[in-house]
Amino acid sequence: MSGVRLLVGTHKGAFILTSDGKREKWDVSGPHFAGWEMYHLKGSPADPNRIYASQTSGWFGQIIQRSDDGGKTWHQPGTPAGEAPPAGPPKAASNKFVYNSAAKPLTTHQWYDGTQHPWEFKRVWHLEPSLTDPDTVYAGVEDAALFRSTDGGENWKELPGLRGHGTGPKWQPGAGGLCLHTIILDPSNPKRIYIAISAAGAFRTDDGGDTWKPINRGLRSQYIPDPNAEIGHCVHHVALHPKRPNVLFMQKHWDVMRSDDAGDNWKEVSGNLPTDFGFVIDVHAHEPETVYVVPIKSDGEHFPPDGKLRVFRSRSGGNEWEPLTKGLPQKDCYVNVLRDAMAVDSLDKCGIYFGTTGGQVYGSSDAGDSWNAIARDLPAVFSVEVQTLP
Amino acid sequence: MIRVILPQHLRTLAHVGSELQIEVEGNITLGAVLDALEARYPMLRGTIRDQVTQQRRPFLRFFACEEDLSHEAPDAPLPEAVISGKEPLIIIGAIAGG
Numbered sequence: 001m002s003g004v005r006l007l008v009g010t011h012k013g014a015f016i017l018t019s020d021g022k023r024e025k026w027d028v029s030g031p032h033f034a035g036w037e038m039y040h041l042k043g044s045p046a047d048p049n050r051i052y053a054s055q056t057s058g059w060f061g062q063i064i065q066r067s068d069d070g071g072k073t074w075h076q077p078g079t080p081a082g083e084a085p086p087a088g089p090p091k092a093a094s095n096k097f098v099y100n101s102a103a104k105p106l107t108t109h110q111w112y113d114g115t116q117h118p119w120e121f122k123r124v125w126h127l128e129p130s131l132t133d134p135d136t137v138y139a140g141v142e143d144a145a146l147f148r149s150t151d152g153g154e155n156w157k158e159l160p161g162l163r164g165h166g167t168g169p170k171w172q173p174g175a176g177g178l179c180l181h182t183i184i185l186d187p188s189n190p191k192r193i194y195i196a197i198s199a200a201g202a203f204r205t206d207d208g209g210d211t212w213k214p215i216n217r218g219l220r221s222q223y224i225p226d227p228n229a230e231i232g233h234c235v236h237h238v239a240l241h242p243k244r245p246n247v248l249f250m251q252k253h254w255d256v257m258r259s260d261d262a263g264d265n266w267k268e269v270s271g272n273l274p275t276d277f278g279f280v281i282d283v284h285a286h287e288p289e290t291v292y293v294v295p296i297k298s299d300g301e302h303f304p305p306d307g308k309l310r311v312f313r314s315r316s317g318g319n320e321w322e323p324l325t326k327g328l329p330q331k332d333c334y335v336n337v338l339r340d341a342m343a344v345d346s347l348d349k350c351g352i353y354f355g356t357t358g359g360q361v362y363g364s365s366d367a368g369d370s371w372n373a374i375a376r377d378l379p380a381v382f383s384v385e386v387q388t389l390p
Numbered sequence: 391m392i393r394v395i396l397p398q399h400l401r402t403l404a405h406v407g408s409e410l411q412i413e414v415e416g417n418i419t420l421g422a423v424l425d426a427l428e429a430r431y432p433m434l435r436g437t438i439r440d441q442v443t444q445q446r447r448p449f450l451r452f453f454a455c456e457e458d459l460s461h462e463a464p465d466a467p468l469p470e471a472v473i474s475g476k477e478p479l480i481i482i483g484a485i486a487g488g
Contacts, residue, residue: 035399057399058449059397059399059447059449059450059483059484060397060399060400060403060437060438060450061436061437061440061447062436063403063433063436063437076403076433078432079432079433093436093441095435095436095437095441096435096436096441097441098441098442
């Protein structure tokens with residue numbers, strides 16, 4: 001019987017929530033890496049037992065963890081748990097993220113005060129395993145850059161064409177830092193990758209990462225000097241349906257956007273949403289025009305409007321949205337839902353999951369019509385990913 | 391053998407107990423001890439010193455014999471009591487209260 005595995009990254013560890021295909025009863029394992037900030041965990045589409053995790057700490061820096069047995073055991077790639085290393089120089093450096101100094105001319109980016117600031121690695125925000133090769137995985141890091149490992153996370157190399165394409169000195173950090181937080185691999189074109197950076201915008205490569213172009217035409221950010229600038233937009237998250245990869249949906253700092261030409265042009269589809277702000281956005285597994293967002297109040301509050309936690313669903317690819325409230329708190333709720341904290345499974349009916357900064361993980365096994373709290377009292381949730389298991 | 395006490399999170403990463411002992415060849419300096427520690431426990435690389443600059447991570451400190459050695463040069467010799475194994479080198483995470 002099929003099953004579902006949720007990979008939940010939190011402020012104080014990782015949790016793995018599993019259920020059978022009915023998605024009624026859940027087992028919770030964890031905390032894994034207790035006490036560490038777990039920004040993101042994601043499983044390989046090519047091998048569901050292979051899971052990568054980003055483990056970080058203000059004290060001890062970045063660690064990459066890998067499981068080869070579906071999350072039962074973990075190790076730092078290249079460093080088998082409990083074994084003495086072989087003699088000689090180290091063969092792996094799974095937490096070594098070194099910017100490619102040949103990426104001309106980028107040695108600096110813009111700082112909050114407008115001055116130039118050196119690129120400094122801080123953490124991995126997002127790990128995106130290859131769609132076909134379990135040993136290939138991409139990492140989106142702060143300060144914004146894209147890295148790739150082709151040996152299961154043992155060693156990482158930057159794809160310097162992104163920072164090297166010219167606008168890098170104008171990239172400026174958002175409130176959460178200058179982070180590359182979204183990586184989408186096009187399932188129909190292995191050379192095409194989308195990424196998004198706060199607060200630089202979205203970018204696309206069509207040659208496997210050698211060269212990149214900003215894809216921000218049509219985005220409008222009212223408080224930047226040029227509201228229609230090529231870069232400088234605070235993109236929060238981007239999603240696509242794998243069978244229609246040219247259509248992108250974006251939750252931006254302001255507005256929900258849609259592109260029908262792989263990001264070349266965007267139009268606003270916020271429609272009747274109660275706020276123009278939010279972080280998550282995702283697409284139904286079987287209905288490419290069904291989209292989900294969680295509206296949040298901005299700029300100073302970052303909680304749901306009116307204390308009501310509502311997922312909004314559009315069945316028309318945007319513009320017309322309906323609130324989904326059954327099973328979600330409809331008073332006195334002041335949590336946030338962060339950008340990587342929503343995911344969909346591929347069962348029928350489609351399952352939707354999201355986590356909150358209040359430590360709840362909510363799930364719906366009927367495409368959002370009703371919701372249940374799978375976990376109520378975890379640490380603040382950073383990320384939720386789902387694996388649909390055979 | 392040099393005795394080293396790690397902060398709890400690094401003990402978990404390295405799969406060691408509250409104190410470990412490590413053999414260090416040549417001059418027993420702070421840098422030499424950290425080199426030996428990272429060679430024996432490669433999972434600790436980057437967690438105590440930056441992978442590239444080799445600078446101490448800002449929220450970690452080095453203590454021994456009730457002295458703060460955090461700002462000592464990496465090639466400065468450690469106290470005799472550490473070299474003889476009488477006292478441990480303590481690596482400690484900054485503690486913030488409130």
